[in-house]
Structure formats: C-alpha cells, structure tokens
Amino acid sequence: xxxxxxxxxxxxxxxxxxxxxxxxxxxxxxxxxxxxxxxxxxxxxxxxxxxxxxxxxxxxxxxxxxxxxxxxxxxxxxxxxxxxxxxxxxxxxxxxxxxxxxxxxxxxxxxxxxxxxxxxxxxxxxxxxxxxxxxxxxxxxxxxxxxxxxxxxxxxxxxxxxxxxxxxxxxxxxxxxxxxxxxxxxxxxxxxxxxxxxxxxxxxxxxxxxxxxxxxxxxxxxxxxxxxxxxxxxxxxxxxxxxxxxxxxxxxxxxxxxxxxxxxxxxxxxxxxxxxxxxxxxxxxxxxxxxxxxxxxxxxxxxxxxxxxxxxxxxxxxxxxxxxxxxxx
Numbered sequence: 001x002x003x004x005x006x007x008x009x010x011x012x013x014x015x016x017x018x019x020x021x022x023x024x025x026x027x028x029x030x031x032x033x034x035x036x037x038x039x040x041x042x043x044x045x046x047x048x049x050x051x052x053x054x055x056x057x058x059x060x061x062x063x064x065x066x067x068x069x070x071x072x073x074x075x076x077x078x079x080x081x082x083x084x085x086x087x088x089x090x091x092x093x094x095x096x097x098x099x100x101x102x103x104x105x106x107x108x109x110x111x112x113x114x115x116x117x118x119x120x121x122x123x124x125x126x127x128x129x130x131x132x133x134x135x136x137x138x139x140x141x142x143x144x145x146x147x148x149x150x151x152x153x154x155x156x157x158x159x160x161x162x163x164x165x166x167x168x169x170x171x172x173x174x175x176x177x178x179x180x181x182x183x184x185x186x187x188x189x190x191x192x193x194x195x196x197x198x199x200x201x202x203x204x205x206x207x208x209x210x211x212x213x214x215x216x217x218x219x220x221x222x223x224x225x226x227x228x229x230x231x232x233x234x235x236x237x238x239x240x241x242x243x244x245x246x247x248x249x250x251x252x253x254x255x256x257x258x259x260x261x262x263x264x265x266x267x268x269x270x271x272x273x274x275x276x277x278x279x280x281x282x283x284x285x286x287x288x289x290x291x292x293x294x295x296x297x298x299x300x301x302x303x304x305x306x307x308x309x310x311x312x313x314x315x316x317x318x319x320x321x322x323x324x325x326x327x328x329x
Contacts, residue, residue, distance in 0.1 A: 001121075001123065002122050002124045002136070003120065004122055006106070007106050010119075011040065011043070013079070013104075014079035014104065015046060016078040018074065018078040018098055019036055019040075019082045020050045020071070020083055020084075021033050021083065021085050021086055022087070022091040022093070024239075025053060027155045027156055029086070030062065030156075031059070031153060032084040032152075032156045034064045035134050036084060038146065038152065039138050039149060043141065048074070051068055052094045052095055056237075058197075058239075063152060064152075070094075076101065077101045078101070078102045080104050083099075083105075083107040084134070085108075085109055088115060099118075104119055106120035107121055108130060108133050111125060111290070112281070113125075113285065113291070122137070127172070128166075128172065128173045129159075130160070134156065135153055145179060145183045147184045150185045153176070154180050154190055155190070157173060157177070158190075158194060159194065164177075166295070199240070201234050201235045201237070202240040205231065205234045205240050206244055208226060209224040209225075209226055209230075210247065212224055212230075217255075220255045220256065221315050221316065222251050223258045223260070224245070224258070224260070225260045226259070227262050227304055228262045238261070238263070242271075244271075245271040254275075255278050255319065256275070258312065258315060260307065263299070266302075267302070268300050268301075268302060268307040270298045271295075272296045272298070278294075281293050282318065283296065284297060286314060
C-alpha cells in the first residue's frame with residue numbers, strides 16, 4: 001500500500017540518505033532516484049544516489065546523473081536507505097549490501113510483485129510508474145516542484161508508460177503530467193531526446209534483431225534474439241536493446257513478444273511483452289523473474305538457443321490457457 005506519510009517520517013528523522021535502484025536501470029529508476037535526491041537536498045539532507053550499473057547514455061542529461069555513484073564508493077553508513085522502483089532486494093544487485101549499513105530502510109515502488117522488503121514500504125502496483133509515487137511523496141514532504149524535478153519525473157513516467165501508450169497509462173498519469181508542464185517542462189525537446197533520436201549502434205542492433213525475428217505459438221508470439229557477437233559487430237551497448245522488444249509486439253497478428261539477449265556473464269536476459277488480456281509477469285515468475293502484467297523480465301544462466309526455447313515454451317503454454325483471443329487483429 002502507499003505510505004507517503006511513513007516514508008516522510010523516515011526521511012524527516014534522517015540526516016543522511018542513500019538512494020538506490022535496480023540493476024540495468026531504466027528511465028523510471030534513474031528519473032525517480034534523481035528526483036528524490038533533488039527533493040531531499042531541498043530539505044537539507046545529505047544525499048547520494050547509487051546504482052550498480054551505468055546510466056544509459058540517453059538518460060545522462062538528467063540533472064545529477066553525473067553524480068550517481070557505484071556502491072563501492074559508499075561511506076561507512078547512512079541514516080536511511082531508500083530504494084526506488086525496485087521490486088525485490090536482489091534486484092538491487094550490489095547495492096543491496098548498503099541496506100545493512102543504514103539505520104533504517106524504506107522504499108517507493110510500483111511493482112505488484114513487491115514483497116515489502118524494507119522497514120517502511122510505499123508500494124502500489126496500480127501506479128503506472130514509480131515517478132508518479134515520487135510526485136506524491138514530494139507533496140507529502142511539502143517540497144515545491146521545480147523544473148529540474150519535473151524533468152526527472154517526466155523521464156520516469158514517460159518511459160515506463162511507453163510514452164503514454166501502455167495500458168497502465170491512466171488519469172493519474174495525465175494529472176501528474178499537467179503539474180509537470182506547469183513547472184516549465186520542455187516537452188517537445190524531451191520527447192525528441194528520449195523517444196525519437198537513435199544512435200547508429202542502436203539502429204544497427206535493431207536491424208540485427210529484426211533479421212533474427214521468428215514467430216512461435218502459431219504465429220502469435222514474436223521472438224527476437226541478440227548474441228554477444230551482434231552487440232560487438234554493431235558497436236552497441238546493452239542499453240541499446242532496451243526498447244527493441246516492442247517492435248515484436250507491434251507486429252500484426254502477435255499477442256506476445258520476446259527479446260533474448262546474451263549478457264557477458266554467462267546469462268541470457270529476456271524482455272517479455274503482451275497485449276491484454278494476456279500477461280507475462282506470471283511467465284517470468286515461473287522462471288525466476290518478475291515485473292508487470294504486460295511487461296516483465298528474466299535473467300537465466302545458459303546458452304542463448306536453449307534458454308530461448310525454454311522461455312518460448314512457457315509463453316506458448318500461457319497463450320494456450322487464453323481461450324477468448326481473436327484469431328486475427
């Protein structure tokens with residue numbers, strides 16, 4: 001349940017706060033963390049943001065992004081550890097170790113699978129993005145909305161709603177956007193920067209993924225794969241693959257989509273997507289992952305082809321349980 005009052009009490013009693021988010025951070029994690037940092041610094045708190053993995057290049061322009069630190073650079077302790085947009089402790093990666101070095105722990109998150117792992121938990125799976133909950137938290141702390149905070153929250157909310165196109169987008173999202181616009185948000189410029197501009201490695205990697213595209217589940221599941229060789233040939237980074245899975249879901253006749261990509265550590269990362277009424281969070285959970293009903297993820301040790309076969313079979317089984325799908329879209 002949402003508990004902005006509980007988080008406020010934890011924040012107000014803390015002099016120093018460590019903020020952290022999940023591995024392979026996305027716009028919601030980074031935007032929420034940086035917005036919260038600005039809010040707490042306005043209150044006079046000593047605040048540091050930590051992430052295990054680097055900030056994606058397309059988010060490096062956000063205020064404070066250059067000051068994000070790896071957990072290895074943390075001091076001895078802090079009064080409060082605040083996790084944002086992180087569905088479980090293990091998703092913090094190496095930042096999880098920082099929790100034990102803080103006097104108190106809290107979290108703000110919007111994943112329905114969250115087990116309430118902190119001492120204070122403000123969690124709502126019905127919220128479209130953690131950025132929406134950060135805006136609510138800001139009001140609970142009686143801090144005024146600034147242009148920089150609005151910029152960070154736009155990055156958080158817009159990326160997790162697919163630029164306001166996913167079915168999680170609701171009235172609360174647009175009420176929040178109205179407030180951000182009133183704070184002077186340069187919407188057209190940010191929309192271009194976050195959703196339209198693509199680097200050459202990104203475009204080359206997209207081409208490779210489409211080249212590897214095949215269909216399963218009687219043509220209703222779009223599957224794309226990317227090997228380490230694909231990344232190397234394209235000069236691409238892991239972050240350049242983040243939105244490729246959506247192209248599969250946009251293919252006529254598909255109800256589910258999957259992108260499998262080799263990591264450099266012997267695991268394969270899977271991004272899963274689905275159209276309503278189908279879900280993929282249950283598929284992900286059955287294989288050790290998690291996420292949202294229509295967007296979930298898993299990391300599985302093994303070889304690309306074998307692990308992809310396992311995940312596709314699980315998605316096919318989920319597809320077969322749905323009996324009211326239209327034959328064609």
